[in-house]
């Protein structure tokens with residue numbers, strides 16, 4: 001179980017994340033939704049400790065993630081893989097080598113630098129690619145792949161970290177609709193098949209409703225919705241997204257935004 005208790009992130013005068021408390025049981029597929037600037041990326045980055053919370057505590061089981069340093073912090077990052085919008089692959093290297101970089105968390109640094117992988121590690125890499133249906137691309141340069149293929153390589157790289165959690169920060173934001181579905185299907189597959197917890201920032205509510213077990217809605221850094229996708233009606237979504245609602249639930253059902261009016265919002269913790 002991942003637990004956040006009163007987590008805060010302050011950037012100067014800006015409070016990007018404002019006292020979020022949340023428990024995520026192992027194996028859940030959680031979608032984090034909310035307007036641009038609501039704090040979704042900042043929240044995910046703190047879980048991985050790419051950013052340090054200004055206040056509050058993050059725990060995973062009996063580990064106090066917020067207190068980790070050095071080797072223990074690197075071990076946490078291996079257990080808690082991160083996937084980004086821009087894939088972060090080494091374009092000049094082949095697909096399998098990119099995937100094997102995920103083992104750098106487990107192998108001695110010199111082996112990762114020299115790219116000296118064991119046969120067992122190579123087999124793991126191929127098997128991760130196979131599970132995402134792209135083993136045939138193993139020898140191809142990463143920068144020759146489509147966006148959807150590159151994101152699946154990034155997921156395979158995360159998989160061979162053998163993580164317990166995958167944090168995906170807008171993983172489909174730069175993909176076309178077909179590749180979007182392929183990548184979301186891949187995340188769903190690793191969630192269901194390997195039981196890995198997935199926490200995924202998403203802009204599209206259709207995708208959030210389709211793929212997630214649970215949705216967490218942020219507004220101005222606060223948790224304002226926490227529930228099953230079915231509970232996120234268009235009415236609630238309009239309150240959550242305001243002017244952006246036309247983008248996320250379709251123009252036909254998006255009326256004008258009335259600032260401050262949030263009658264249907266399922267307020268978390270209330």
Ligand SMILES: Nc1ncnc2c1ncn2[C@@H]1O[C@H](COP(=O)(O)OP(=O)(O)OP(=O)(O)O)[C@@H](O)[C@H]1O
Pocket residue numbers: 011014015016034035036037038039040041042043
């Ligand atoms: N390094 C930083 N320094 C100062 N302010 C920051 C920094 N990172 C984020 N912020 C601010 O914190 C707030 C939350 O940003 P964040 O990127 O977490 O939002 P988001 O919901 O992920 O947005 P988007 O959907 O556009 O990615 C924003 O107002 C942003 O400008």
